[in-house]
Amino acid sequence: MARDFEPKIIGFLCNWCAYAGGDLAGVMRIQYPPGMRAIRVMCSGMVPPDLVLEALVKGADGVIVMG
């Protein structure tokens, strides 16, 4: 794998915990790689499994569901 490979990751972030954690990481200036694209959801349980698969099929290198 090329060293400069930057995976495109779709993140489903629960509004109440993971998304808030992302906000706090910002306040604390914790640096992390820029490859994730966050989608805010009201609960990680609301993410349809089909959509996770669809994201992978249509080009996402990874999907992370955080909640």
Add this chain to the structure above:
Amino acid sequence: MNINLLTLSEITGVAGEAGDFTVTVRKKPRYIDMDKCIACGICAEKCPKLVSDEYNAGTARRKSAYIQYGQTVPLKYAIDPDTCIFIQKGKGKCLACEKFCPTGAINFQDKEELLEFNVGAVILSPGHKSFDPSGIDFYGYKTIPDVLTGLEYERMLSPSGPVRGHLEKPSSGKTPENIAWIQCVGSRNTNQCDNGYCSSVCCMYAMKQALVTETHIPGGGRQTIFFMDMRCHGKEFELYYNYATERGIRFIRARPHTIEPGPGGSGVAMEYFTEDGRKVREEFDLTVLSTGLEAPRDAIDLAEKTGIRLSPYRFAETGGFEPVFSSKEGIYIGGSFAGPMNIPTAVANASAAAGQAARALVSARNTLTKQKTYPPEFNLTGQKPKIGVFVCSCGVNIAATVDVNALVDYAKTLPGVAYAENNLFSCSTDAQKQLADVIRKQNLNRVVIAACSPRTHEPLFQDTLMEQGINGYLVEMANIRNHNAWVHQKNPEQATQKAKDQVRMAVAKAQTLYPLERMEVPVVGRSLVIGGGVAGMSAALGLADQGYDTVLVEHSGELGGNAKNLHTTARGEPIRPMLDKMIRDVQNHPKIDALTNARVLNATGSVGHFESDIEAGGETRRISYGAAVLATGASESVPDEYRYGTDDRVYTHLGFDRLMTETPEKAAAAGSAVFIQCVGSRDEKRPWCSRLCCTHSVKAALDLKEKNPEMDVFILYRDMRTYGLNEDLYTRARNAGVLFIRYDLENKPQVAAEGDDLIVRVFDPVSRKKIAIDTDLLILAAAVVPNNVEELVNIYRCATNQDGFLNEAHPKLRPVDMAADGLFVAGIGAYPKPIGESISQAQAAASRAGAILAQPVMHLDAIKSHVTQYCDGCAICLDACPYDAISITTHAQNGRTAKRVETDKALCKGCGICQAACPKGGILVHGFTIEQLQAQVHAALDLPQAMTAS
């Protein structure tokens, strides 16, 4: 809007009386204009002055320009005048913050203000402070580097702390693997300090730290807790103790007597005696002192200014039956200022204080409250999305990393975008006006704000839209600050690319947004209280005094519950007179309808409007109500051991209290008395601690000693759990000559009748001998078991825990709310507790229920599930819904009966588990529909928009 939050302020005086106080407040200068500060943190970044960070218990340093921690409310910076170079040294010095602040918020002209408020009631909740062990040389704190306080270690464990949870030995920086906790540092101690009380929370926090530590050390490490009694008296705390034991946390019942630096000055060496008298020397990498809680530093000052009395430990004095009343009418105490307590108790106490204040101010309710109104909404039906994109620079916060101009140019190329611009601060008052102007001029009907977090700022932008007559749900935010510029500071190119993706995703979602309506529920201003014990009656009185008609339903023939059989409180206040007055007050209250021999048959509806049939005295009546309090109580279990029921010298606590009330002379005539604790509690069958029995036995033992000082009184216990200020009773009992003998579950006492004698045999771990006690009285601390609530659980679709106690919505932060809105829990039906705590919890429930009943109409959030035409009634979502918000209905379709689900908007929390479970798009959540999520996924992957439609 109805809370005026004053920070950096202190009370300088309280004059007047209940209902009409004049409170003077000294508001210290912040030196930062709160209206201008956007919490970007540049002042702190540029400030050259480093000082000790009190939030991290001194384990880290902060700047003179600072916020205490990331979640402070309000999230606004302040300048610490004691250390600021400019304030200390004056003209010509520093001013770095002023120079770099992007919004001009720094104001060194800020002056101290004296403010005056006319209020009807005052609630004091100044909290507590952590005990400082630095004065006690024997613990080695501050002299041995690897000895830390509980608070310091807590910060070290925290992912937001100075070492981000990566544990380090302060002496060497290496990861500690072998860590010890020493309990009761600054608690239960009148030798090295004057804190005779138990701090109530340290056993649990030490166990939590030990268990969390296990996950922070590769391989798990080794954790040891040195304790006197493990006090796990809260709800499900005993289970946690069992779990910690199973996980291999080592519990040693000992107080280390020598604490020295480890070999080479690293680590800690300790000596202690085991219970069987062996001296052990052991070395640890790190030692945590489980420091206790103390009254706040300014307690005496505050008491003088407000005119309230303090207890000898400098906590606020409160009443046994009035747990949040201070000694001065109209001044209430919330939280740990009344004594050491854990979070749920403090939260419940604070709600009770708010409720009692509301009760006192009922005649003035709504005279000063404000409410915002909006113009009617434009009808956008049929309009194509016309999106405006507003890219915020946030001063340099975003603009220093993300190329905001490129972002605006990019946004203009996106489908549906009619307008895009850059703002220095999108949240500023000026920018809000500009936003409103642009919306009007450009006829925008969707708005994308590329700025900070929707969690903090979406309500502001929604408000701006609503002020322009546009539905507030037509705004979407792209979080290019917290989730981008701030976390990719060294990577501006990729950050800009990510920002473009984020804006593209937000625009794609904005195209799918549609107006949402906040449902209005008319509130029935009546309450239902189930249970006529002390908790139920306290709740009913609390609600009725707030002005709400209250129906009280008691299943038995009379009011009073367990309290009818109780003698005194732990403080010695007689219970019967208080109870008789409470019953009279309930029966005579014009707003309380107290029904005995009554039960709730059913319930429909949800928060704001429930309906139930209630059967009372053979008749059934239907009532509607806006909220209900479940105070279903618990009972004393009937022991099946220790000769209970076969020997009339053997009593339970309630039986013994009856004896003390009715024929105290008979009790006083006994030559000896033995109490056995944990009879049916903390065992396999009932794994919970019954919380109230240790204190009750100790109090009863003292009462016996008082009546007959010659009597031999023994208490056989497993862990003495006289938590909080009750510890004083334990000390008094030992001083009075009550003998305490500890036993283990594996080695329980044995009771036998030998001739006319009642003999109790127990192994004494101190003398290492089995001893026999010939006793005249044997009192068993029988377990508290919850009453059977199966019927109510089915009626209200609520839940109990594995032990049968009713569940609260959140064990720490919502201790009296139940998971379903509009239902509240109080008293020992939630978990065992003494009478004062039951009253405070009931008053808290009345307060929380009152907050619903006070509004004629409730506005529900619009992010809720809704059923679509694709639903075929398969009902998969029914079981998936954690809130029981979905039911199945039938309707006529093409002449046939068809099934379909229906959601109850008041019960639905918008979590959308139904949406993920549904195989056919039959149920969706507004604002987060599958199509909307899909639009974001497609946009994130930069797929052509056309594909979105597929």
